[in-house]
Amino acid sequence: MAESATGTEFDILVLGGGSAGYAAALRAVQLGLSVGLIDKGKIGGTCLHNGCIPTKALLHTAEIADGSRESEKYGVKATFDSIDMAAVNKYKDGVIAGKYRGLLGLIKSRGITTIEGSGRLASQSTVDVDGTVYTGKHIILATGSYSRSLPGLEIGGKVMTSDQALTMDYVPKTAIILGGGVIGCEFASVWKSFGVDVTIIEALPSLVPNEDATIVKAFERAFKKRGIAFNTGTRFTSVEQNDDGVVVTLEDGKTFEADIMLVAVGRGPVTSDLGYEEAGLTMDRGYVITDERLHTGVGNIYAVGDIVPGLQLAHRGFQQGIFVAEEIGGLKPIVVQDINIPKVTYSDPEIASVGYTEKAAREKFGDDRVETQEYNLAGNGRSTIIGTGGLVKLVREKDGPIIGMHMLGSRMGEQIGEAQLIVNWEAYPEDVAPLVHAHPTQNEALGEAHLALAGKPLHS
Incomplete structure (x- = not known):
């Protein structure tokens, strides 16, 4: 040395x-x-x-x-x-x-x-x-x-970033989360499980907007089923603090009240x-x-x-x-x-993805050069045992390698290791299909999806 x-x-x-x-x-x-x-x-x-x-x-x-x-x-x-x-x-x-x-x-x-x-x-x-x-x-x-804020939005008191939220010594009854990206959705998931009435405010048309559209729709349905409310497509205007908590106003005039507000609009x-x-x-x-x-x-x-x-x-x-x-x-x-670095949103359910979304792939390669395959976790034994729904979605360059893998479900982040190897090594569905996946595991869902895309589906 x-x-x-x-x-x-x-x-x-x-x-x-x-x-x-x-x-x-x-x-x-x-x-x-x-x-x-x-x-x-x-x-x-x-x-x-x-x-x-x-x-x-x-x-x-x-x-x-x-x-x-x-x-x-x-x-x-x-x-x-x-x-x-x-x-x-x-x-x-x-x-x-x-x-x-x-x-x-x-x-x-x-x-x-x-x-x-x-x-x-x-x-x-x-x-x-x-x-x-x-x-x-x-x-x-x-x-x-x-932790970023927005111009004119001061952090303090009942308005906080994740830095302050991680040291809270109490559980609020209600919370507004400004930002429906990874950080906002993870805190929404935690607080809902803790018994908090949570509302997410997101300026873009959907939650987790950088993920594949199919996954996003299923994710939003899962959050609604859990009772996590969200308002998308309208920008935040202002927040006022009072003795009871916060009052948040949006551009369209809607107002929301809660005990606290978490600002989760990204990092600088x-x-x-x-x-x-x-x-x-x-x-x-x-x-x-x-x-x-x-x-x-x-x-x-x-x-x-x-x-x-x-x-x-x-x-x-x-x-x-x-x-x-x-x-x-x-x-x-x-x-x-x-593009080949894996991402995980550790909420319930989890989102795990690597590579191109279907939309990005079609923009890059053309509509006629992209194939997709979805496998519903309802057909996976381990997922049924642990009580999770969700899906695995593959994006393939036509007659070529897998260029994107997107997964939704409890603990699906644990499957991202194999997914990133498949994408980074430019494996074909036909390369993955013969690989043996232990039964019963959620990992089998990846194998089943590749079997289907290779033209020999078993349980889908």
Whole structure:
């Protein structure tokens, strides 16, 4: 392992210790490069501390709550009393703490130098951290993202982002969620399971608008069945806070009242006042522009994760961090396009997808060059056992490979591993059809869908 000669000089300086930054650091030291990892907060970033991990812990609690309510239909006599938020938060925070200790131990054992403080790009090869200047032969920018709001919409009191929602010590009776994307739908799912009367406000015509239209329609039906209300296609105008809660007004004059409002309108890049423009980087609406190999075009500076335009996903940042470390190490890694990165909305039901939607495929290849196949989970034994509905949808280039896979149902996110392999390896339905899928599993649904598209359906 290479060693820093002076304590302030490194082969690589990584500015930001979230998923993208720490992944780059871990891979770089494996390649014999010395690394300084700079972060003003806790290593692990948004995903570990106030994003992916705590949200999924709440979703697991929500699943248990629903299971207790529905237990009698499975022959188990149980009663649901209430949600103890103190205990829920203790469980959630315990998960975070355990993962954080493990990550710190890994960082230390690999010989990565952690530098705590506010870092600012000072030149094409230096970063100033609270007055101390560190030098890197290469610099990787990985400063992450923050919870956005809307112009004029102040966060505070009963109007909050996911940051505040994750630390709530009570369960509200009613909630309005501004934004029907992934974050908004996941919180809607949690809160409905906790007994909250939830309404989602989404300016676009549908919830989760980036997903395949067939999946979206089925997802919306499932949310309606759960009693989650949503108002789509009309923009938010204003919110007023009073002693009773919030009053939200839309452009069409409709008003909604609730105890609290969650603002879930996406995340923005953390790049302001960090010296990026002064160093000559090309910026667009706060994002750092790079080439396909994540180089900024300035010196030996790379950018990864949420500050690069595209999907804002922890595993995308993780993959990009590894990619850049290997690029610097001379391994010439393969570029992974955003279209082939898997996505999961961890609500009930879950959405899992990778590749082209049917609409995007038809726009790119033409209507006559696209085939689709749907498999209803009603035909899947394991799905019947656990009590979930949903479907698997395949998108294929005609007489060619699978270019999109889209799934809906409880726990279907666990099937995205095989799906992304199929899409990324450009497998044909005829390649997948002979593969053996264990019975009874939800994984069989992927096999059945490919059998059908290959022209030999069994249960569909």
